[in-house]
Amino acid sequence: AAGVIQSPRHLIKEKRETATLKCYPIPRHDTVYWYQQGPGQDPQFLISFYEKMQSDKGSIPDRFSAQQFSDYHSELNMSSLELGDSALYFCASSLGLRAQNQYFGAGTRLSVL
């Protein structure tokens, strides 16, 4: 079965640069969630979208923005990168508005040097 696809899988950036992470949800899934996971930590919810509209907002820094497009894929844009932004970024998708059965992608590992 098709899963959540994230690209790129690995990304290396310098401080103060920008980065764009992409997420392609499971076919027919209309809801996308973004999470950040630091080393040895639990995933932290950043933001979610349903039907191309922002639905819930978590601990997303003002330097980050995201959107969901007409084909339901989503992009997380990160600017003025800091060393502390180094983490695994997961996208999850689900069907419908209820926060159930969130299936995670393989993640993008961002390293900020």
Next chain:
Amino acid sequence: GENVEQHPSTLSVQEGDSAVIKCTYSDSASNYFPWYKQELGKRPQLIIDIRSNVGEKKDQRIAVTLNKTAKHFSLHITETQPEDSAVYFCAASFSGGGADGLTFGKGTHLIIQP
């Protein structure tokens, strides 16, 4: 906001024995409680979930119980196998009118000793 506490942080059991991981949550509005298994460097995988209108749910060797009054839920793994070794996260969310994000516990590193 929601706060989820998870214990223990590390759990070592003999192969074939049972393992129990416990979580408490703070927000009485939370009504959806999934459990995820995560191997090192891999994605979190949903292994079982429970909603607030159910007290217990089983799936083969895995079971989850929920006590709404105490705001407490637990994961039970029976007949543990080496492939059960991983980090397990509990989570809580309000599943209602929006795509609410999950609040995770800090995780339990489960080690299955051969």
